[in-house]
Structures are given as structure tokens and as C-alpha cells.
Amino acid sequence: MTAPLSTIDAPLSDADPFSYDILEDPLPFQAELRAAGPVVYLRKYDVYAMGRYDEVHAALTDWQTFQSAAGVGLSNFRYEKPWRPPSLLLEADPPHHDAPRAVLTKILGPREIRGLADAWAADAEELVEDLLAKGTEFDAVTDLAAAFPLRVFPDAVGIPKDGREHLLPYGDHVFNAFGPPNELVAKGAPRVAELSASIATKCARDVLTPDGFGAQIWAAADRGDITEAQAPLIIRSLLTAGVDTTVNGLAAVLYAFATNPDQWARLREDPALSRTAFDEAVRFESPVQTFFRTTARDIEIGGTVIPEGRKILMFLGSANRDPRRWENPDAFDLSRDPSGHVGFGFGIHQCVGQHVARLEAATILNALSKRIASIEISGPTRRHHNNTLRAWESLPVRVKLG
Ligand code: 4IA
Numbered sequence: 001m002t003a004p005l006s007t008i009d010a011p012l013s014d015a016d017p018f019s020y021d022i023l024e025d026p027l028p029f030q031a032e033l034r035a036a037g038p039v040v041y042l043r044k045y046d047v048y049a050m051g052r053y054d055e056v057h058a059a060l061t062d063w064q065t066f067q068s069a070a071g072v073g074l075s076n077f078r079y080e081k082p083w084r085p086p087s088l089l090l091e092a093d094p095p096h097h098d099a100p101r102a103v104l105t106k107i108l109g110p111r112e113i114r115g116l117a118d119a120w121a122a123d124a125e126e127l128v129e130d131l132l133a134k135g136t137e138f139d140a141v142t143d144l145a146a147a148f149p150l151r152v153f154p155d156a157v158g159i160p161k162d163g164r165e166h167l168l169p170y171g172d173h174v175f176n177a178f179g180p181p182n183e184l185v186a187k188g189a190p191r192v193a194e195l196s197a198s199i200a201t202k203c204a205r206d207v208l209t210p211d212g213f214g215a216q217i218w219a220a221a222d223r224g225d226i227t228e229a230q231a232p233l234i235i236r237s238l239l240t241a242g243v244d245t246t247v248n249g250l251a252a253v254l255y256a257f258a259t260n261p262d263q264w265a266r267l268r269e270d271p272a273l274s275r276t277a278f279d280e281a282v283r284f285e286s287p288v289q290t291f292f293r294t295t296a297r298d299i300e301i302g303g304t305v306i307p308e309g310r311k312i313l314m315f316l317g318s319a320n321r322d323p324r325r326w327e328n329p330d331a332f333d334l335s336r337d338p339s340g341h342v343g344f345g346f347g348i349h350q351c352v353g354q355h356v357a358r359l360e361a362a363t364i365l366n367a368l369s370k371r372i373a374s375i376e377i378s379g380p381t382r383r384h385h386n387n388t389l390r391a392w393e394s395l396p397v398r399v400k401l402g
Contacts (some may be wrong), residue, residue: 010041010048010304017049017290017313018044018179023385026289029329030318033094038302039312043211045074045180047223048290048304049320050208053342055301059293059314060346066293066312068349069093073178073292076311084196085178087240088233090349100234101352103220107139107213110355117359120152124367128150132371132401137378140395145251148364149243156356157238158212158379159202168253170195172246172386178291179387199239208256213238244389245287246357251392252285253278253361256332258375266334273334278361283341284332288318306322316342317390 013036015029016022022029033051034041042048050056059066071077071091086092088100106112116148131143138144146168154164173195201207208214214235221231257264257277267273292311297307306312319342321329327336344351351357379396 005261008041010039010306011036013040013042013101014044015042015232016044017315018182018184018387020385023387024383026317026390027321030315030321033315034322034324037304039304039306040184042313045311045313047308047313048306049313049315050301051315051322055321056314056316056319056342057340057346059312060342063093064347065299066295067093067296068293069096070238070294070309070311071292074180074311074313076294076309078294080307083192085233086176087237088230089237089352090241094198094348097348099226100230100237101348103217104234104237104352105214106354107220108356113359114357116152116156117363119364120359120363123152124148124363125370127364128371132399134328134400136401137398138394139376140248140254140397141251141392144364144368145254145392145395146247148250150358152360153242153246153356155209156212157202157235157242158209158214159239160207163198163202166195166198167239167243170199171240172334172389174240175244175288175386175388177387180309182325182387184385184387199236201231202239203235205231231287241351242353242356244386244391246360248285248287248389248391249278249282249357250361251395252287252390253281253365254375254397255381255392255395256281258377258395260332261376263332264369264375267365268373271366271369273388274362274365274369275358276338277336277365278358279336279341279343280332280334280336281361282343283320283326283338285388285390286298286320286341286343288343288345288355288388289317290315290388316345371401372399374400 017029030051033049038055039050042049050059069092070083089097127148131138156289173192175182176188205218217231217234220226221228267277290313292313295306295308295310295312298309323329344354375397380394381395384391384393
């Protein structure tokens, strides 16, 4: 399968972006990738890669050339059977993509979800009060970043209480499975059948509460906007894409504030900055670091021709730190306008749940900023390694009230 090197005119890299060292700290590798050129060939995986903002942004916008239906992981669905039925959103191109996307765009729209805000604010305040009642030292990952989405999002979808402990491990495996079949994937393999079966049971019409996102997806099937066969898979998308991402997005913003106390002070002065803060954290940390596209035709980029049918790895995290696009990209800075970041993707596949994620983030930040004068890291931090996510296992923090 590997093309003879003489036919590859891109700069070559022997790096493994899914190796332990690069997952632990991807930034030095990303700087090398951007320096090497607009397109680089990764010999270890026989794929192309892009690390600069302009090319990543352009490719995400050009879904006709950079298709998703062959999978957005390393595995090429033209030759390999997908490990689970492909997502009707993420792993689809127009026209198949469009009806499921239109249904979710409406259900998860900014106006449509506004009704959740008051109940979520009360939940966030209760979570913060209960936590502070126990003390001023806690783990910002388990006690906040994971606890809040798990408290509000499964209820918003309307799934039963039992089996919710499967959501994070299932997501962790799905995000690993976009990468190569390395030890991270092997570690998840023993539980795949159990976790997939559990998630599937949550997507059935009769287990969902009558008012949640899940029921609204079934109502769209009743109207004929999507088919009955599509409904459970679209609910599966919410359960796959809606938990680990927001957990790590919240962890990212909490880590950014704990290590940039001046920015926390600014947020306290102007709580309306909470939304900017979250998008800046998504730019800065890029919880979803990478995914692939597949070329639908030969395409020339910066003097390199990528042949039709090839996988190309887009480094969202690298594009979001590209100094060609961002002034002082390694600073977490609330005075910046982070819009245009590709942390939610871009173009027709751009995160359909982004308004939900922003509401979760703004809600928890508002609850915290009312009570907490400062946050600092109080012990050794630990990354969680995942082939796609830039994630945290543990962020011990100490807060001062006020
Ligand atoms: C799906 C890229 C990521 C956020 C994502 C993962 C899974 C799905 C969608 C998006 O299963 O549809």
C-alpha cells in the first residue's frame, strides 16, 4: 500500500503523533510539523498531515475534496470494515449527512436550548456549594469538569439513570479508535462489546424521557424528517460526542484559569467574558486535537500533490497555535477574539453541539466566579492519554473564597 517515496513530494516525518511522548506534550511536535511545510508525509502511517491554520481551515471548508464518508480516523472505510456502524453525521458526506445534521442543528440551536439555562444554573450552584462545603482543595477534573456534564447532559438527552457510568469509557474508546490500533485501543478492546451494547440500549424510543433531545430526535422521525432507522444512531452521536469533549473542554478552561490567575481576576470583574473564556480555552487546549479526511480527488497544496483516496490528518490543535494566524498563540488571553479557531472543526461538520457545550461552560464558570476569588494548582497534574483527545486525568486545585 505504501507509495514509493519517490512519488511523494511532501516533506517526510518519521514522528508518531500517537506516541506516549507526543500525547504527553504535543506542542513541540506541532511546531516542527508547521515548520516542515503546509503538507507533511507521516511515514509511520502512510498518511499526509497538515499543521498550519490556513490549510487546515481551507480543507475543513472544502468537504467536496476532503471527504468524511471514508471515516475520520486512520482506518479507510473504502478498504476496512468500520468497527461500529458509521456515524450518520461525522462519518458521512452530503447528501446523506444533511437530514440528520438539519435535525440536530435545530434541536441543539442556541434558542432551542435556552430553556435549560435556569435549571443548569441551579445545578451548577448546588454542585459548587456541595464541593466547597467539603473544603477548598479538590480535583478540578473529577469533581467539576466531569461531574457537571454528567449531572446535566444525560438528563438533557433523556436517558435512564442506569448505565451512565458507561458514557465516559465508551467515548474514550471511540476517540482512541480514530487513531492507529496502538496500546490505547488494545486497552479499551475488552469492554467494547459491553459498552457499545449499553450505549445502544439508551437510544431506544421507549427508554427516553418525553422531553429530552432523544425524544425530539424520535419526533423528527415521526415527522419523516429522518427515518426510524436513523434516530437511534443520531442519539448515539449525542452520547458519543457530547460527554468526553465537554469534560475535557471544562478541564481545559479550569486549567487555563488556574495557571493564569490574572485572567481569572478579569473574569470575576466581567462575568460576561465566560463565553470568550471557553472558546479561548478550546483554541488554547483543543480538546479534540486531530481527525482525518480522505481526498476525493488529486489535490495540490503548497507544491505537494496528494493523490485521490489518501488519508490526511488535520491537526486542529496545531492550527489553533499557529503563529501565522494567532498573535502570541501560546497565551491564554481573554482580550483576544478566539473566533475562527478550528477546535470545533469548521464548515459543514462544525460541532453541532457547540451551543450546548458553551452553555455548560458558561454556567459552571458563572457559579465558580461568584464564590471563588482565586484558583491554584495544588499538586502534581496528570494527563489522560487518548489518540484524539487532549485530556486530563487529574488537576488538584486549591481555591480561595471571596
Ligand atoms: C459521532 C469529533 C467528535 C467530537 C465526534 C465524535 C463522534 C461523533 C461526532 C463527533 O458519533 O457522531
